[in-house]
Amino acid sequence: MLFMNLYYFCKKNIRIIMSKHTNAQQKNNKTSKSSAPQTTALLDKMENHFAKRKLFYLLLCLFTALIFALLLFNINVSDGSDDSAYIEAGYKYATDFFNYYYSSSAPLYCMFLAIPIAIFGINLVILKLLSVLFFVLGIYCLYIAMKDRVQYIILFPALLLTALNSLFLYYASQTFTEAFVLPLSGLFFLSLFKLDDATQTGADIKKNWKKFLLLGLMTFVLYLSRNVATITVVVVFVYFMVYKKYLTAIYSACSFVFFWVLYQKVIVSIFWGHLNIGSLTGQSGNLFLKNTYNPGEGYEDFWGIVTRFFENAKIYSSQFFELVGIKSMTSPHSYLFFILILIFAGLSLSYAIAKKQKYTVAIILYVTAFLCVTFVSLNVFWKQARLVMIYIPMIIVIISYGIVMLLKTKPAKLFQWLYPVGIILLLLVNVSNTAGKVREHFPKLQKNIAGNKYYGMTPDWVNYFLMSEWAVKNLDKNKTVACRKASMSFIYTGKTFSSINAVPSVHSDSALLSSHYKQHFLGVLYKNVPVEVVRTLYPYITAIIIGDSNYYYTYDIPESLYAQIIHLDIPFYTKPEDISTILETTKESYAMFPDELLKSLKDRNVSYIIDASLRSNPTRKTNSVINTVSRYMNFIRQKYPNIFQKIHQIGIDNNEPAIIYEIHYP
Numbered sequence: 001m002l003f004m005n006l007y008y009f010c011k012k013n014i015r016i017i018m019s020k021h022t023n024a025q026q027k028n029n030k031t032s033k034s035s036a037p038q039t040t041a042l043l044d045k046m047e048n049h050f051a052k053r054k055l056f057y058l059l060l061c062l063f064t065a066l067i068f069a070l071l072l073f074n075i076n077v078s079d080g081s082d083d084s085a086y087i088e089a090g091y092k093y094a095t096d097f098f099n100y101y102y103s104s105s106a107p108l109y110c111m112f113l114a115i116p117i118a119i120f121g122i123n124l125v126i127l128k129l130l131s132v133l134f135f136v137l138g139i140y141c142l143y144i145a146m147k148d149r150v151q152y153i154i155l156f157p158a159l160l161l162t163a164l165n166s167l168f169l170y171y172a173s174q175t176f177t178e179a180f181v182l183p184l185s186g187l188f189f190l191s192l193f194k195l196d197d198a199t200q201t202g203a204d205i206k207k208n209w210k211k212f213l214l215l216g217l218m219t220f221v222l223y224l225s226r227n228v229a230t231i232t233v234v235v236v237f238v239y240f241m242v243y244k245k246y247l248t249a250i251y252s253a254c255s256f257v258f259f260w261v262l263y264q265k266v267i268v269s270i271f272w273g274h275l276n277i278g279s280l281t282g283q284s285g286n287l288f289l290k291n292t293y294n295p296g297e298g299y300e301d302f303w304g305i306v307t308r309f310f311e312n313a314k315i316y317s318s319q320f321f322e323l324v325g326i327k328s329m330t331s332p333h334s335y336l337f338f339i340l341i342l343i344f345a346g347l348s349l350s351y352a353i354a355k356k357q358k359y360t361v362a363i364i365l366y367v368t369a370f371l372c373v374t375f376v377s378l379n380v381f382w383k384q385a386r387l388v389m390i391y392i393p394m395i396i397v398i399i400s401y402g403i404v405m406l407l408k409t410k411p412a413k414l415f416q417w418l419y420p421v422g423i424i425l426l427l428l429v430n431v432s433n434t435a436g437k438v439r440e441h442f443p444k445l446q447k448n449i450a451g452n453k454y455y456g457m458t459p460d461w462v463n464y465f466l467m468s469e470w471a472v473k474n475l476d477k478n479k480t481v482a483c484r485k486a487s488m489s490f491i492y493t494g495k496t497f498s499s500i501n502a503v504p505s506v507h508s509d510s511a512l513l514s515s516h517y518k519q520h521f522l523g524v525l526y527k528n529v530p531v532e533v534v535r536t537l538y539p540y541i542t543a544i545i546i547g548d549s550n551y552y553y554t555y556d557i558p559e560s561l562y563a564q565i566i567h568l569d570i571p572f573y574t575k576p577e578d579i580s581t582i583l584e585t586t587k588e589s590y591a592m593f594p595d596e597l598l599k600s601l602k603d604r605n606v607s608y609i610i611d612a613s614l615r616s617n618p619t620r621k622t623n624s625v626i627n628t629v630s631r632y633m634n635f636i637r638q639k640y641p642n643i644f645q646k647i648h649q650i651g652i653d654n655n656e657p658a659i660i661y662e663i664h665y666p
């Protein structure tokens with residue numbers, strides 16, 4: 001219905017414009033021109049059309065979002081595991097609110113999940129329906145914030161493209177934070193615009209204190225909901241400073257600080273002070289690690305950060321064009337898409353400043369600041385489109401504004417028809433993509449609703465979850481099981497597992513400190529050591545150092561053995577400095593301590609480990625699997641070769657099995 005209305009509308013008005021242009025070139029037409037009614041430009045007519053029917057188009061956007069979100073409803077948790085981690089954290093809040101604090105990322109969403117979990121238990125359907133509700137509510141809140149402030153010919157296509165976006169619809173039924181943050185973003189803009197309107201003649205704190213508090217609260221709520229949202233307070237401050245509202249900028253910043261102090265210094269101290277949780281989020285100190293999963297690689301230097309920024313800009317700009325249906329998913333990422341976004345953003349900012357469109361300037365500042373922080377803070381290998389997905393409607397608004405204003409210039413008026421045609425084509429592409437995913441997903445949804453919870457999963461995940469269930473049913477309930485995706489195992493079994501998300505490492509320099517070696521230092525390149533010597537030296541391994549593709553082992557050897565070993569025809573290193581000199585020429589080097597890895601398991605009372613063949617590429621089976629657990633175990637085996645005993649396997653060897661091992665501590 002929407003497409004037909006737009007089609008006939010565009011067809012009628014394009015005909016009128018072309019007719020007027022032809023008549024203007026004819027001779028002796030003064031009489032006809034004076035008697036003909038004045039026509040309005042196509043984009044202005046479209047604006048009037050949407051403005052008069054804004055309730056209809058709003059309902060269309062909301063209805064579209066709701067229907068497609070339900071058709072693509074996914075009962076299972078994702079293989080990313082962050083969503084299941086939020087649920088597990090919500091469960092811990094629900095069961096022991098004052099003795100638990102989620103510090104892995106911003107905690108507000110986990111606190112919210114505690115409410116439905118306390119009422120209904122861990123009911124995935126209810127929790128996911130709440131995400132659908134937030135998705136639809138988010139579109140509504142963005143509309144409320146931007147109506148009468150952003151042109152409707154820009155706003156409604158942005159909202160409708162969001163409602164039809166297949167990635168957004170996928171996450172609409174996942175318990176990630178994106179759907180939760182979407183309405184909060186709309187409420188933030190609404191509070192910002194309301195305060196901006198109220199302070200046109202000055203920052204009257206007595207008159208507008210409620211609006212200042214509301215903006216400070218919404219800024220803080222965003223900060224408490226998403227790690228990168230710390231930049232929000234900077235956006236607010238800069239926005240008001242740009243328009244010379246100096247007192248408004250200062251009062252707004254003070255309002256945020258008030259809520260920050262109230263929460264961090266009062267509420268957290270009273271309710272969770274005994275937990276010694278430190279800073280609000282635990283990820284802040286890890287943002288600039290070269291590899292979040294391998295801290296031993298160290299931190300990025302200045303040029304590393306610059307490189308990371310531009311690489312992420314290329315990746316996520318390309319993904320944006322994929323998400324809106326312009327770029328094929330199979331074509332490579334390119335800086336061209338980043339350049340295109342920069343051009344459109346610059347064009348929009350120029351017009352917004354010239355036309356005094358402050359609201360558009362605010363949106364541009366917001367998106368630019370968030371994307372810059374995101375590009376700097378993310379490891380390049382993540383490449384998760386959901387991390388920038390939340391900005392899709394705002395980026396569409398920014399790009400569309402520049403295009404619309406350009407087409408309203410006198411030289412381009414005859415080409416205004418390109419805008420509605422382009423929007424219609426984008427909508428058709430998104431409808432086609434989403435409808436295809438609905439056809440693909442619906443049989444799985446039917447099976448899942450019928451009770452087959454693992455239907456549609458690949459064998460690696462089925463075997464993993466079946467092994468998690470087996471462990472809960474057959475092992476001592478007082479002993480802990482460690483695995484790669486602990487929160488996902490918790491969701492499907494109700495039992496807490498211990499997580500092995502990374503192999504703890506340190507920089508190689510730390511492993512070569514003389515304080516680690518109480519007797520005699522001995523180092524060797526692993527491939528240079530005969531097997532019989534390796535077996536002799538097992539008990540004396542101190543560290544395993546990785547430099548590029550080479551493994552170096554360091555030992556703390558007793559006097560009696562040292563005298564026997566040192567004379568063998570093996571190129572040993574007798575000083576830590578010898579290895580340090582070699583590692584100076586490597587691109588990266590880091591080290592693991594087998595005893596520290598083992599101690600970490602023992603401290604957590606881990607008696608069993610699940611090693612599963614989880615695919616690195618979820619879409620197809622290859623020889624590449626997520627090998628975190630295998631690597632963790634193998635580094636321990638270098639010192640304790642018989643420590644892990646296989647006790648059960650689910651799935652045959654060539655069909656992505658899951659294996660559980662018992663740990664026999666030395």
